[in-house]
Amino acid sequence: MNALLLNRQPVFSIPAILSLICLGCFLLTVSGCEQASDQKVIPESSTTVNQPEVETSVPPASQQVSQTVISDRVEGQQVAVLLEIPHQQVKPGASFPVTVKFDIAPLWEIRSLEAQPENVATQLKLELPDGFETQGDWQTPPTGRSQSADSHPVYSGQVEFQQMILVTKEAQPGEYEISSQVQYQACDEFRCLSPTQKRLHVTILVDRLNSVKE
Structure with missing residues (x-):
């Protein structure tokens, strides 16, 4: 009876076990890459949006000069x-x-x-x-x-x-x-x-x- 039970237990060979381990590592690697790629999207898009705000916050040089020049001539007048x-x-x-x-x-x-x-x-x-x-x-x-x-x-x-x-x-x-x-x-x-x-x-x-x- 014991001999029959022993014969019914599944037998896993070493190559099969190694294949399972490799498959698990591959799935973990793919999952990690997807998470990393998702994390990069946020800072790249936020930098692109914020950069124009920094540039436009500084008035152009022509506006700075016009604030200091005293003139009776209106804009567009020769x-x-x-x-x-x-x-x-x-x-x-x-x-x-x-x-x-x-x-x-x-x-x-x-x-x-x-x-x-x-x-x-x-x-x-x-x-x-x-x-x-x-x-x-x-x-x-x-x-x-x-x-x-x-x-x-x-x-x-x-x-x-x-x-x-x-x-x-x-x-x-x-x-x-x-x-x-x-x-x-x-x-x-x-x-x-x-x-x-x-x-x-x-x-x-x-x-x-x-x-x-x-």
Whole structure:
């Protein structure tokens, strides 16, 4: 009876056992690779999403510069022009400067005062009330060279023209207006716009009670 029972027990050979062990190792290896590949997907995708946020958090250099530049020229405008005086009140016998300021956009330029033909030249014509006189000529900034092929003289960037004004002894007290007719033609490397004309003005008060003594 015992002999029969012994004969019915399954017999596992050594090659069969080794095959089972190899199969188990293979299944464990495949499972581990799948888990490892799943773990790599998360950090790769998160890095790709977060990187643009770091780049856009730093403002472009052009925005940083524009915060520090003081200008009367609005965005998209080729030229801005302004008429200024240093004081709002003067005395008879005193002199003061009148300044015309140009703010010209990058890559743009305006013609010089001596440009030909005259209708494209930059022109400054003061209109003074009674009791006011000009002293000398306009003080002009140095010119540069145009970007065009002939390299004619031009003004670019921020430039100022200044004219001295004398308040005569005969000037009566009161408020006066000083005006300037300004003409310029804005050009870039490829084209020129039509000449622009503007009339600028400032007001000034003459105080005769404290006139300048000779």
